[in-house]
Amino acid sequence: MNSKITTLCATLLLAATAWLHAGEPNHFGQAKPGSAELERLKTLVGTWSGKVDMGQGPIDINVEYRLVAGGSVLEERSAPGTPMEMVTMFYDKAGKLAATHYCILGNRPEMALKTSDANSITLDFDSCCSIDPKKESHMHGMTLRFDDANTITTSCKAIIDGKEAQDHQSTFKRVSTAAK
Known part of the structure; x- marks a missing residue:
C-alpha cells in the first residue's frame, strides 16, 4: 500500500x-544551442565505417554517433557490440567543448578543446580527471578532421606506460541510411 x-x-x-x-x-x-564545436560535431549523427589500427594491423570498425540528454550531449560509440566497445561523450563545459572517454583501458580520461578551425577540432587531456599521465596509460587527446560531409579522419594520442604512443589516423565514411 x-x-x-x-x-x-x-x-x-x-x-x-x-x-x-x-x-x-x-x-x-x-536543448539550447551548444558551442560552435559541439554544433559541428552534431552533424556526425549516424553510423560511420572505417579501418582502425590499434598497433596490431588495421581492422574494420563501425562508429555510431547519437544525440542524448535532449541534444546537449553527443555520444560516440566505437566498435559497438564488441569486446573493444568504447564510448566518448562530447558536451559543453563552461561554454567550451569537452569530452569524457570511457576507455577499454578501464579508465575515463577527460579532454578539453585545444583548437578548432573550419576543418578540424582538437581536444587535449584535462587534468581534472585524476589520471596521472606519468603512471596510468590512457587516451590523452584526439583530433577529428572533417574531410567532407561524408568523410572524417580521426587521430588519437595515447599515453602508454608514461610514453606517448604513435598516432594512428583512421578515416571513416558515413554509412548510407538507404543501405540499412
Whole structure:
C-alpha cells in the first residue's frame, strides 16, 4: 500500500513539475544551442565505417554517433557490440567543448578543446580527471578532421606506460541510411 502511494506521489510530482515548466524554453524540450564545436560535431549523427589500427594491423570498425540528454550531449560509440566497445561523450563545459572517454583501458580520461578551425577540432587531456599521465596509460587527446560531409579522419594520442604512443589516423565514411 505504501509503495503504491509513494509511486502515485512521485508520478504526480513529476507531472506537476513538467506542467509548471511547460512554457519555459529549454525545459523538457529542445536543448539550447551548444558551442560552435559541439554544433559541428552534431552533424556526425549516424553510423560511420572505417579501418582502425590499434598497433596490431588495421581492422574494420563501425562508429555510431547519437544525440542524448535532449541534444546537449553527443555520444560516440566505437566498435559497438564488441569486446573493444568504447564510448566518448562530447558536451559543453563552461561554454567550451569537452569530452569524457570511457576507455577499454578501464579508465575515463577527460579532454578539453585545444583548437578548432573550419576543418578540424582538437581536444587535449584535462587534468581534472585524476589520471596521472606519468603512471596510468590512457587516451590523452584526439583530433577529428572533417574531410567532407561524408568523410572524417580521426587521430588519437595515447599515453602508454608514461610514453606517448604513435598516432594512428583512421578515416571513416558515413554509412548510407538507404543501405540499412
